[in-house]
Amino acid sequence: MANIKLEQEAFLKGKQIFELRDDEDCVRVSVKRRAALSEYKLPLGILAHDPSRHKRLDVTGLVLMILFSILTIAMFAAATHEPAFLIMVPFFIFFAVIGFYQFKKQSGDNWIFFNRTNGRPALVIWADNPQKESVDELCKNITNKVRSLEGKAVSQLGGSPSDELRKLDGLKKDGIISEIEFEEAKTRLLGSLESKGIGFK
Numbered sequence: 149m150a151n152i153k154l155e156q157e158a159f160l161k162g163k164q165i166f167e168l169r170d171d172e173d174c175v176r177v178s179v180k181r182r183a184a185l186s187e188y189k190l191p192l193g194i195l196a197h198d199p200s201r202h203k204r205l206d207v208t209g210l211v212l213m214i215l216f217s218i219l220t221i222a223m224f225a226a227a228t229h230e231p232a233f234l235i236m237v238p239f240f241i242f243f244a245v246i247g248f249y250q251f252k253k254q255s256g257d258n259w260i261f262f263n264r265t266n267g268r269p270a271l272v273i274w275a276d277n278p279q280k281e282s283v284d285e286l287c288k289n290i291t292n293k294v295r296s297l298e299g300k301a302v303s304q305l306g307g308s309p310s311d312e313l314r315k316l317d318g319l320k321k322d323g324i325i326s327e328i329e330f331e332e333a334k335t336r337l338l339g340s341l342e343s344k345g346i347g348f349k
Contacts, residue, residue, distance in 0.1 A: 154286045156277045160252045166273065168289055173297060175271065175290065190271060196264045197294040199287055201275065203257045212247030220244050259287050312337055 151170055157163040167176040174189040220240040261271040271290075275283055313334065320330040 152286055152289055154273070154282055156274050158274060158277060160249060161256075161274075164274075166271075166286060168286065168293070173293070177271070192290065192294050193297050194263055194265065195261045195270055195290070195294050197291050197298065199259045199261045199271075199273075199291070201258070202260055203275075205255050208250065208254075213244060213251050214247075216240055216244035216247055259283065261290065309337060 152166075152168045154166045155163070156165070162179065162181040164180070165176075165178040169176070172189075173193065174191050176187075176189055178185070178187045180186075257275040259273045259275055260269045261273075262268065263270040273283055273287065277283065316325070316330055316333050316337075319325045320327065325333070
């Protein structure tokens with residue numbers, strides 16, 4: 149896998165950069181919102197491997213934008229005949245802009261990788277910025293690296309003596325092996341550990 153870098157920029161949302169390096173088990177993240185810049189490394193081991201697609205349309209912002217735009221047009225039309233209404237036009241324009249800002253800020257189409265321990269969003273990637281293919285490639289590579297890390301962790305833990313004892317105990321409780329077979333298998337396991345010099349002296 150080659151190094152991958154994705155740069156995203158959106159009006160009113162700022163700029164974010166994701167970098168996935170072949171020799172690191174983390175994602176380098178750089179997020180800029182207005183004047184604030186945040187840079188950090190996010191360990192891949194904390195991520196759930198499959199991202200979720202979340203599309204959100206901020207209806208409140210959309211309704212505000214449409215409502216105040218209509219009122220602004222109506223007030224502007226009235227102001228051309230009545231000078232007193234002219235004073236109100238800037239207020240309605242201001243609220244129309246606020247509605248548009250709210251709509252753009254809260255609406256979105258994102259891929260979200262969640263934290264595997266607490267279920268909270270850990271990595272949010274805009275789904276089609278700058279283009280869908282580059283975003284999909286980054287998400288696919290993050291998923292592959294997370295799955296690879298999970299596989300390594302399982303292989304390291306799978307052969308531990310405590311896991312083997314738990315498996316044997318589970319087989320005994322399920323009635324697959326008898327108490328005598330359990331004790332024999334446990335004795336063999338503990339004997340193999342002693343021959344390897346594992347344990348307390």
